[in-house]
Amino acid sequence: MINDRQGKESIIVSIPGLKIGHAEDQKNQTGVSVFLFDEPATCGYHLCGSAPALRDVQVLDLDTCVNEVHGLALTGGSAFGLDITSGVMQWLEEQGKGLQTPHRQIPLVPTAAIYDFDSGQAVAPTPELAYQACESASGDYQYGRVGAGFGASAGKAWQDATPTRTGIGLSVIQTGDNRIVSVAVVNAVGDIYQENQIIAGAKDNQGSFINLEKKISQGDFNIELSPNQNTVLVANFIDGALPVKELAIISKMTTAGMARAIRPSFTSFDGDIVFTAAVGKKALSDADTMRLGTACALNVEQAIINSVR
Structure with missing residues (x-):
């Protein structure tokens, strides 16, 4: 049994050109979150886990000829859940959005x-549920136990322990003239920390936190783990224009915030990934990368905390 959490919250500070939508299958305890761009965006990523479930992420590699995406999607359902991409693509095509080819527009998601x-x-979300999430997308950014975070939990490494229900966290930060929205779906092996204190994770039968980092580092093993069953999905959205290479660097820098908030992190049992999308028109320089990457790390740390608050 997982310690439960209820409800959702919203934040009214948004980024022009970015809409976020969620949909849940409450019966099967799963869901979908979509991030839709008014205009094609550039996007980079950093894969920092060992058990990912991904679709069409290779289009973001630095050696590809594609330099735009039209949305991002995060989902439950493991590899089966990746089918939801077709629902997002259908919705985007109906809006006339996608990579133009001689025969058909192809949305990249x-x-x-x-x-x-x-x-x-053990039922995955459907393309129809993803389409519903697209229909609900707006500038009113919701977080909590919604969308892809509906069935998420943290602190799943200890035998006979009870994980804590988490969700999808969101945070906004202003750095210079740029606003950043960061989102985190927290389905982690490790515990969640705020100011060096555990706020969510594995609990013993007395309701006390076990402190996985301490136990594991001291060799006090009572671990029951399976690969491919734990993942933290992170997405940053910056209201500026940057090339893919710089966005990949920012994604890598973001992992510092993940490591501060989740312990242990990036294990061989996690499938963590960070996306960073530039959704604005104001050109930013390479010199901005350090500033934006540092801000993203702070923002994602807070988003992870907000996934359990």
Whole structure:
């Protein structure tokens, strides 16, 4: 049994050109989150986990000829959940959005999934649910137990322990003239920390936190882990224009905030990934990368905390 959390919150500070939508299958304890761009965006990523479930992420590689995406999607359902991409693509095509080819527009929607079958009935979200999330997308950014975070939990490394229900966290930060929205779907092996204190994670039968970092580092093993069943999905959205190479560097820098908030992190049992998309028109220089990467790390740390608050 997982310690439960309820409800959702929203934030009214948005980024022009970015809409976020969620949809849930409450019966099967899973869901979908979509991030839709008014105009094609550039996007980079950093893969920092060892058990990812991904679709169309390779289009973001530095050696590809494609330099735009039209949305991002995060989902439950592990590899089965990646089918939701077709629902997002259908919605985007109906809006006339996609990579123009001689025969048809092709929406490009990199997608990543968490394993949440331990939460419900081991049923993945559907393309229809993703289409519903697109229909609901707006500048009113919701977070909490919604969308792809509906079946998420943290602190799943200890045998006979009870994980804590998490969700999808969101945070906004202003750095110079740039606003950054960061989102985190927290389905982690490790515990969640705020100011060096555990706020969510594995609990013993007395309801006390076990402190996985301490136990594991001291060799006090009572671990029951399976690969491919734990993942933290992160996405940053910056209201500026940057090339893919700089966005990949910012994604890598973001992992510092993840490591501060989740312990242990980036294990061989996690499938963590960070996306960073530039959704604005104001050109930014390479010199801005350090500033934006540092800000993203701080923002993602807070988003992870907000996934359990």
